[in-house]
Amino acid sequence: MTFSYVARQPILNSQRQTFGYELLYRDGPRNTFPEIEPEKATSRLLSDNFFDSNSTLLENKLAFVNFPQQSIINLVPGLFPKEQIVIEILEESEPNDQLFDAVKYLYNQGYKFALDDFQPSLRWKRFLPFVWIIKFDIRIIPVEKAQIFIDSMRGYDIHFLAEKVETYEEFEQAKQAGFELYQGYFFSRPELLQKKAIEPTFLTIVHLLKEVSKRSINYKYVESLITQDLSLSYKLLKFVNSSALISNEIKSFRQALAYLGEDRLRRFISLVAIASTNNNKPSSLYGLSLQRARFAELLAVDGQNQVDHSKAFLTGMFSVLDSLLDRPLPELLNDIPLDPDIKLALNEREGPLGTMINLIEAYEQADWETVQQISDCCGVAQPHIGECYEQSMLWSNQVKRSNKSSR
Template identity: 45%
Template sequence: MYAYVARQPILNRQQRTVGYELLFRDGEHNAFPDIEANTATSRLLVENYMAVGDDLATASQRTFINFPYDSLVKLLPLLLPRHKVVIEVLETCPPDDELFAAIRHLYKQGYTIALDDFDLHPAWQRFMPYVHVIKLDFIKLGCQRACDFVARHENRRLKFLAEKVETREEFEAARAAGFHLFQGYYFSKPELLKNRQVTPETLTTLRLLREISRTPVDFPRVERIISSDVSLSYLLLRYVNSAAHRTLSPIGNFKQALVYLGEEKIKLFVSVVAAAHASIRKPRELYILSLQRARMCEELARGSGIALNSDQAFLAGIFSLLDALLDKPLPKLLELLPLSEEVHNALLLRQGPLGDVLNLLDAYDNADWENTARYCQRLGMSEVQVANVYHQTLRWLASYQIPYQK
């Protein structure tokens, strides 16, 4: 399955692109689908910021993202790098105390706030000290009314964005009135982009949601659940090592990631991933095979006659099919993950002892008994050990699909 997003450029007074508004799509049809607004926002965040790194949709300039009321009061924008996004407060948001507190908090955290489709209602006045950009809809308000408003407030520190500019005459009028930014079909229609979806298993996500609802959160249990799903593993390591979290040294395992983020950020991470994929059908075969390979690598490392790190072996196994899952070249995906040189070389080059473990799995899966024997000898183990690990892993997989019981 694929993830879709449209982006429409935002230009300055010299008609140079300074950012893009990201618009959620769920198919090739370039129009907003019939989907609940908070679900659309969650999917947009996961599919364009957590899943594939700095892809075309989010590269270079800032991205403007629509946030409905529930997403704002839950502070979901905190998952994103503040220097790369502009938070658009949707016009459907009621200007109540909860929203005011959320906007003020996001402002103090350094985020840029924009009021989308601003309707000039006086109830928004108390928000103004915490707002950077006001977007005025030329179709909704009309060119003259929008321009008059900007002319009356040109001395404020605010920037004004003219959206849905359809003609050159409207652009010239908006620029003369003092607008700073411009968006609309006169400049460009939204451009549709797509990426492969990263979709955690439904059952795993439900188990994780239950765990983060406990007080206090049992981090070892959360770590076990995340490590059981290749997509969650990838998303977590991508997220914690993204531009939003610049650490002195990369974070390369789940335990470090959970400790670094802390309870509140983990709850945000899990909730947005769960909301993004609550209604998406997910193919199981590749996920199960990835988990099977991870478990076998871990157990083979423990039983090897040479010194092998079982945690590193697990990572090599769980990410060994990542290119098939995401339909992207493995070297490009691995650039986004802070894996050790040993794991990196094993996955890309099949070099080193971990490379031998992965080659052993391939040989065993293909009933290539000659190479199975060769890699067993190199790893200091017997073929009987490999067969035992394989059958133990199948039994483990069958039991692991059952949710944890309280």
């Protein structure tokens, strides 16, 4: 088990109300930027936070995210909900044709852009119709100089943000100069937030990258890989939901992959691959999630309650998610478009799938009286439950051994 870290610094309006947060990647409890490639920092930040529940992180405000030039050219921002993010173009970006075409495309898709640490230059002029916010570092560009540029931009629908505001006097001066948004230590230092994170296993990522690099993707094979990895399974369902791709609940991973399509699937796998920074061995809870998923699937195939085996697999896999992330299941599942039967089973332990999870937990705890009672209702003979359990243990151990041998 590892932890993910993110620092957020509020961006305020002239009434000192929170307008949004700039999200900053951190690789540990020290609230400083790590020595890491910018593209990897952005990928890790997005993978850890936008593929997980981010309602607490953003508090329904906008997220300002630094995107390196190549990430924008690769249309990585298009993986994320346009209503939630502002794409910051970094000051070191080269305003070439590739970047221009990507910005124009994403703008037409409804995404918002900010120019970070802007220094006035004619090279950026053609980008201005697609820019929503321009950020000036007032430690580099004094407010008086920035005001000259602001006054010259009255014909554009652009808002101006003053960065590194450190005193009340600077805040008032920036307001008088035409700034509408503000960020800096005068208001708040970046706040460090920590949460548990589940890392995708190395071998799974390697196989997925190999598969999505092909001209024609084998969805059945991709599904088989993702269903062996709790982190990818959870991130995939979160991503499908956050991308507003669906209107119905997900009943299987195959359905989720079908909603994505090849291009978005390739970008999703690439982003997660870049973000994967360690190869920790699967924890006992990680192994339990695999074993329960397979156990539930086998029981569904052989039971008499006509439980869909794909639903059973999802239910078993996610039944330990609260223990892995130290957060309540209802909170974790709130933004995942799972079938109501699965959510009922996980949150309330009710319905045929809930009964199955109760049976699995009773078997794990050697509560044979409860096993007997539930197995009679499910129409599964006790000896066969033992066989399913042994097969699920063999399968999960095989998956774990495969990942260990790849390191």
